[in-house]
Amino acid sequence: MYRYDEFDHSFVNQRTEQFKDQVRRRLAGELSEDEFKPLRLMNGLYLQLHAYMLRVAIPYGTLNSRQMRKLAHIARTYDRSYGHFTTRQNIQFNWPKLEDTPAILEELAEVEMHAIQTSGNCIRNVTADHFAGAAADEIADPRPYAEILRQWSSLHPEFSFLPRKFKIAITGAPNDRAAVQVHDIGLQLARNEAGEIGFVVYVGGGLGRTPMIGRKVRDFLPEEDLLAYSEAILRVYNRYGRRDNKYKARIKILVHETGLDELKADIEAEFEKIRHGVLRLPDEEVRRIEAYFAPPPLEVLAPVSDKVEARTAADPAFAQFIAHNLNPHRVPGHTSVTLSMKPIGGIPGDASDVQMDVIADLAATYGHDEIRISHEQNVILPHVKLDDLPALFDRLVAAGIAEGNAGLITDIIACPGMDYCALATARSIPVAQRISDRFGTPDRQAEIGELKIKISGCINACGHHHVGHIGILGLEKKGEEFYQITLGGSANENASIGEIVGRGFSSDDVVDAIETLVDTYLGLRVGREETFLDAYRRVGDAPFKEALYGTGA
Amino acid sequence: MKVITANRLLDGEVVWLGDGGTWVERVARAAVFDGKDAVAAALQVADQAVADQKIVGPYEMDVTEEDGRLVPVRLRERIRATGPTTHPDLGKQAHPVSI
Structure with a gap:
């Protein structure tokens, strides 16, 4: 690294x-x-x-x-x-x-860490695919580019007082696990016909009170232009972004109000002025940074592990873990393992000091000293030998981070909500805990399959509710917590913003409402392979509305 | 019924304006102010405490009496007065005897 x-x-x-x-x-x-x-x-x-x-x-x-x-x-x-x-x-x-x-x-x-630019109207921490450098479907590791962007954006004097905060995400794989289309700038690595690396560039995505999917401004931005083009986008935003109204100050509003074509022309004009200057990325510099991220030496091994097969046959909890918490690795015989920070009934994303020490030990023992944090609030060991999975699993069980629920209904994103946050209008974590308890048995979760629930405790949407397959937004109504449900959101390469299904629910009723939605889905899906999101996209919201509110709602 | 609340500068602890310009860690011990003038005068005391580096971000909030004890009206303020509902072991609720 x-x-x-x-x-x-x-x-x-x-x-x-x-x-x-x-x-x-x-x-x-x-x-x-x-x-x-x-x-x-x-x-x-x-x-x-x-x-x-x-x-x-x-x-x-x-x-x-x-x-x-x-x-x-x-x-x-x-x-x-x-x-x-x-x-x-x-x-x-x-x-x-x-x-x-x-x-x-x-x-x-x-230990080479800090808290700079984790707040304020500046370029925030650049996020990336948590399986970067390991995933089988990856075109290239996005982290060298994220690091280059980090160096460029750290204390960038021109961009220290932007109209509003600015978030960049990058993915190196066609399957977008970094939610790039809901970022101010989203970058998706691509190869052109000549085999060269470049980026599909999206601008103006975002969540918050005005959710928008980013608009594509470049099909293929050459590698050498990454910084100059980013600088051009930021300059146009810095100049024209609205400073008169905090709620209209993000670049997504500028894109929306100016129109894509005009804004794109502004960006390209700015880019033309600077593209041949100091921001042009020399190939040797990219390769130098890339060397820091050189993958660990991994031996090609059998793609199936007898140890894993034997344990899977004998241990349902292990089998559940293997079925859901592994991501295919580019080197046969290896895998990326998600350590679930979503214990059933627990607090999404919380880790004790003891658990953090265990994770560090496990990374050193089984994972070539590499750890990733996902935007879905889990921890990943990206490079683990399949043969090591049984021993690793035992250690995870002992530490309480072995739930086999990655991507399932209990793998919930939740913001801190009104239990901590000064901006929140309702609590998020207790709702997540109750949903987790309601659906937390292994059989039930597995039966429901992939279903991403995301919960925010206010309109600022830190819990990404707009892009939850089921999104929950906590509000305050007449002094009581009140939860609005959206359906059909997604943050992957087919990103979509969820639609409000109808009137909201009280804290007492919201988990029942989620169960009604889940039962409705189970009743209408064409088979287990049709996920909640696929089913929703096929049938629309009518059956779900009917189930929640009855005829004529 | 209103009380004045803020966070203590040094550690961020939630405090309320008590009697005699003190800042107390329990809402039950907060001084109650009725009427615009009394609240305005209390906020002036708070502003001085801000200037003296004791507290930050003072504001007024509604309280009511339940079983003879002052409790905040809004859920947000009830959570501030006790601690995270998800962590009964943390915050004021974990230390029932301290001031």
Whole structure:
């Protein structure tokens, strides 16, 4: 994986020193809260309902065991012994003290981590496919490009005060697991007829209060133009993006209001001015960065493991895990393993310090020291030998992260909601827990098959509810929590925004409503191979409305 | 019935304005203000506490009395006053005896 060079070390250390002094000045009264707030936000420090919250960047969701151990150490030493993996592949600590944050940032810098640009109107952590560098369907590892974008966007002086935050995602595979079409810029690696690498470029996707699917602006952007073209997009956005209204300030609104053709012309005009300048990516630089992400040496092994077959036949829980939590690896005899951070009835994305240490140990023992965090709030060991799966599974069971539910109904994305978040209008996590309890038996989950439920506790949509096959949005109505359901959303290569199915449900009734939807689906699907989303797309919302609200609803 | 709430600067702990300009960790011990003028005067006290680096982000909130104890009206404020409903072991609810 990428290692900091001297420049990276010095800029992260410099920032840590700056923040230490800013905290000192704040506590001494030299800085007011109004002056300090933007400074702390630039370093990922929010003030939430109960306490401060520190959001630490995990660039493109990749980390090693040393870094994971450091996160465990921080949770144990400065927080309440847990952390929360987010939908931007980051981690949040929910209880740090202001006075401790400089020390936390110093500890993070020791392992080449920081909290820069995890908040504020800047370019945020670039997210990537969590199976990057391992997936069988991959054209190329997207992480070298994500790293190049990270270097370009870190403290980019021109883009430190954008109209609003800006999110970039990249996938190296045709099966989009990085939700690129709901990002401000979405990049999908592609090869042209000459076999060269480039990018399909989407602009103006996003969720929040105005969900939109990104519009394609380039079918094939050559590799060497990645930075110049990104800079051109950002410049056009920075110039024309609306600063008068926070709710209309994202680039998706600019795309919508300006029109794709005009905006594209603006981007191309800007690109023409700078494409031959310093931002042109030299081939040797891309190859140099790529070398950091060189895959571990993996021996080609038999594609079927006798050990796995024997255990599968004898152990239903293992069989369930194997059926759902593995992703095909490009090297035969290996696989990418999803460690479920969604225990039945548990809190999506939470990991204790002990679990983090276990994950670090397992990555070192079985996974070539590589760990990924998915935007679906799970942890992945990307390079595991099939023969090691039984032993790995036993360790996961002991740590409580062995649920075989990846992609199933209990693998729910949920934002922190009103249990933590100052912006939330309703709770998310308890709804996720109740759904998980309701559907959590192995047979029931497996019978239902692939079904992505995503829950947000307010209109800002951190829980990605718009792109859930079933989306749940928590609102407040007359002082009570109230949940609106959307159907048919998807964040993959066939992205779609879910449609509101009808009037919302009280907290007491929402899980029953989900069960009604699931039962309706089970009753009308043509076979087990027709997923909830496929069935919805075939029949539309009428049968689901009928089931929820009765005739004439 | 209104009380004034904020977060403590040093650790972010949820606090309420108590008697005599103190900041207390339990809503039950908050000072109650009735009427616009009383609330405005209390917010002035809070503004001074902001200037003195004690608290951040003060605002007024509604409370009611249940079984002789002050409790917030809105769910959001009830959660702030107790802790995450998903973690009974964390937040104020985990330390029933502290101030």
